[in-house]
Amino acid sequence: MAKSAGTGAVMKKKKHLKKYITLYLIFLPVAIWYIIFKYIPMGGIIIAFKSFSPMKGIGGSPFVGMANFERLFKSSAFLSVLKNNIILSVMDICIVFPAPIILALSINEVKNKMGKRVVQSITYLPHFISWAVAGGLFYMFFSVSKGPVNAVIKAAGGAGINFMGSSVWYRWMVVLSSVWKEVGWGSIVYLAAITGVDEELYEAAAIDGANRWNCLRYITLPGISSVISVMLIMRVGAILSLNFDQTFAMLNDSVLSVGETIEYYVYRVGMSSVNNYSLGTAIGLFKSLIGFVMVLGANWASKRISEDGGIW
Structure with missing residues (x-):
């Protein structure tokens, strides 16, 4: 009986594999890419617990335990960067995240x-512009001397504002640039979700006398709430991960105190200036752990709010 049951299970697996072989072959390159570039490099996190030297290698570098993390959390510069990261991430979640919806x-x-x-094409186009070009466009558009925005302000009798060099305005420029560049592309997911909402619900609502606002509120939004929940959980999990290309293109010394992010700090301190790879790895590990905890917390909260919420 046991042998027969085992044979039946094997035949069932073979039948399943034969049926979905095309999908498995399509997924194979993705799986290989993740293994090579995401999972194998995880072995390098041991550098965070060593005083790494490229000349000695990972194995030959001395083990220092939690010294890199102690140094990290005693650094006032890192705490300032962490604060910047959290503020920008909260602004991103509150403003940039709802914009595509x-x-x-x-x-x-x-x-x-x-x-x-036409609207879709216009809003999609900025996504295909690199951040190097997008950052240059923003510097030109908001330039104090020649920018059209300041030209309008001066024409109205006001004084020119250095938007890109002001600690008051810089974070809002980051948010504005994110909305402008990604709002159209991000809306694709939600438009696809909307097409999955049953049309009969709208027809029934129209018969009952519901207007377009009521249909939006009671049919469309609930219909895509599960997609919104998943996207929000993923965004909360990346609360300490902001776009390095965007920061690199837009940040300048005048706003370093309010605009420097963890990725840029790793580049500037961990890699660029003193080649402290151990410190950079420690920061990356800390960021990943925080992201993992945030995903678990957001998923738990989503499941508590709605049975359909959450990733798992």
Whole structure:
């Protein structure tokens, strides 16, 4: 009986493999990429517990335990960077994250197909511009001397504002640039989710006399709430991970105290100036652990709020 049950299980697995072999082959390159570039490098986290020297290698470098982490948390510079990172991440979650949802809902309400396509094309285009170019465009657009924004302010009788060099305005420039560049691309996920909402629900609501706002509130939003939940959990998990390319393109010495992020700090202190690879690895490990805890917490909270919420 046991042998027969085992044979049946093997045949069932073979049948399953034969049925989905195409999907497995499509997924194989992705799996190989993740193994090579994501999982194998995890062995390098031991550098965070050593005084790493490229000449001695990982094995020959002396073990220092938690010394790199103690040095990290005693550094006032790192605590300032951590504060900047948290503030920018909260602004990102509160402003940048909802923007694609609002855009997707707005596009869905546009009944003219040509108008809908034009809006989608215009909002998608900035995603394909590199941050090096996008940062340059923002510096030009908000320039004190020649920027059109300051030209309007001066024409109205105001004084020019150094948006990109002001500690008051810089964070808002980061948020604005993120919205401008990614709002269209981010809306694709939500537009796809909206298409999965049952059309019969809208027809029934129309018969009951519901207007478009009621349909949006009671049908569309609940219909895509699970997708919003998953995307929010993923964003909360990356609360300490901000776009390095964006920071590198937009940051300058005038706003270093309010705009420096953890990634840029690793580049500037851990890699660029003193080649302290151990410190950079310690920062990366700390960031990953915080992200892991945040994902668990956000998933737990989502499951508590809604049965359909959460990733698992």
